[in-house]
Amino acid sequence: MPHDHHDHDHPHALLPPDPALRVKALESLLTAKGLIDPAALDVIIDTYAHKIGPQNGARVVARAWADPGFREALLEDATAVVSKLGFYGRQGEHIVAVENTDDVHNVVVCTLCSCYPWPLLGIPPGWYKSDAYRARVVREPRAVLAEFGVTLPEGQSVRVWDSTAEVRYLVIPQRPEGTEGWDEEALLPLITRDSMIGTGLAKAPA
Amino acid sequence: MSAGVTEPVFEAPWHAQAFALAVHLNEQGAFSWPDWAEVFGAVLAEHGLAKELDGGDDYFLAWVTALERICAQKGLAEAAVLADLKARWEAAYLSTPHGAPVKLSDPV
Incomplete structure (x- = not known):
C-alpha cells in the first residue's frame, strides 16, 4: 500500500495544537471588538519572559540582609518597600515578607490556583503549579521539602503560607554563615528563586 | 517535583x-x-x-x-462565536502555503 507522504514537506502551514487555535479565536474576536491591543500582548509577553524574574526578589532579599533598617521596613510593609524599588504591578498589589529564622522555616503555596509574587519572582515554575505540590506541601511539608533536598533541623518548625489573589508572600531565607560583612552585590548570587519560595535555602558561600 | x-x-x-x-x-x-x-x-x-x-x-x-x-x-x-472562529482559523492554516502568513479569509 502506498504511503501518503504529504506531511513530510508541509504543503500547508503547520496546524497549531487545539488550544493554540482557541487562543487565536479569542484574540481575533477580542481584537475585532476593540477590547484588546495585540501590540500590548507582545509587550506583556516580553516583560514576563525577559524582564521580570527572581533577580528582582533576590535584590530585595540581599538588601534586607545587608541593611537592618531596610529589613525592618520590609517586614513592616513589604508592598510599599518593594514598590519603591520599582517592583510592582500584577500579582504584586499586596506582598508580605516572611523571614526564616532558627525557629521557623516558611514555605509558600497557592492551593486555589497559582498566585505568586510576579513582580519579584516572575512566572512560577511548573512544579509550583502542579497538583502534587499544591496539595502535598500543606499536608506534609517536610516530606515535600526533602524532595527538594531541604532537610530542616528538628527544632525548626515549618510554616506554610497559602497565597491568594489578594496576598502574596516572599520568603526571606536565612543568611548563610560565613557571609558576615558582605555587601549587597556579593550576597546577591547566593539567593535562589526556590529559597524565596521556601523550597530551597540560600546557597552557602563557595 | x-x-x-x-x-x-x-x-x-x-x-x-x-x-x-x-x-x-x-x-x-x-x-x-x-x-x-x-x-x-x-x-x-x-x-x-x-x-x-x-x-x-x-x-x-x-x-x-x-x-x-x-x-x-x-x-x-460567546462560545458559539469562538467555536466558529476556531474552525475558520483551522481552515486558514490548512489552506495557507507553508511559510506564508496565516490570515482569516474574511474579517472577524
Whole structure:
C-alpha cells in the first residue's frame, strides 16, 4: 500500500495544537471588538519572559540582609518597600515578607490556583503549579521539602503560607554563615528563586 | 517535583499568548484579578478530577478554558462565536502555503 507522504514537506502551514487555535479565536474576536491591543500582548509577553524574574526578589532579599533598617521596613510593609524599588504591578498589589529564622522555616503555596509574587519572582515554575505540590506541601511539608533536598533541623518548625489573589508572600531565607560583612552585590548570587519560595535555602558561600 | 532552575518561562507560544490575554484583559478592566483567580481555580479543580495536573501544558489548557469562561460570563465572547472562529482559523492554516502568513479569509 502506498504511503501518503504529504506531511513530510508541509504543503500547508503547520496546524497549531487545539488550544493554540482557541487562543487565536479569542484574540481575533477580542481584537475585532476593540477590547484588546495585540501590540500590548507582545509587550506583556516580553516583560514576563525577559524582564521580570527572581533577580528582582533576590535584590530585595540581599538588601534586607545587608541593611537592618531596610529589613525592618520590609517586614513592616513589604508592598510599599518593594514598590519603591520599582517592583510592582500584577500579582504584586499586596506582598508580605516572611523571614526564616532558627525557629521557623516558611514555605509558600497557592492551593486555589497559582498566585505568586510576579513582580519579584516572575512566572512560577511548573512544579509550583502542579497538583502534587499544591496539595502535598500543606499536608506534609517536610516530606515535600526533602524532595527538594531541604532537610530542616528538628527544632525548626515549618510554616506554610497559602497565597491568594489578594496576598502574596516572599520568603526571606536565612543568611548563610560565613557571609558576615558582605555587601549587597556579593550576597546577591547566593539567593535562589526556590529559597524565596521556601523550597530551597540560600546557597552557602563557595 | 524537582527544583529545576533553567526551565523556560513559557514552553509554547500559545502559553505566552494565553497568559498575556488574561493580564491584558485585567489591565483593561474586563475583570478583576480575584474574579480571574476564582474562575481559574474552579477550572483547575475540575480538570484535576480527571487526572493529576503537572503544572505544564495542562496548566495552560486550564488557563485557556478559564479565559473562555470568564469572557463568556462578562459578555465579551460567546462560545458559539469562538467555536466558529476556531474552525475558520483551522481552515486558514490548512489552506495557507507553508511559510506564508496565516490570515482569516474574511474579517472577524
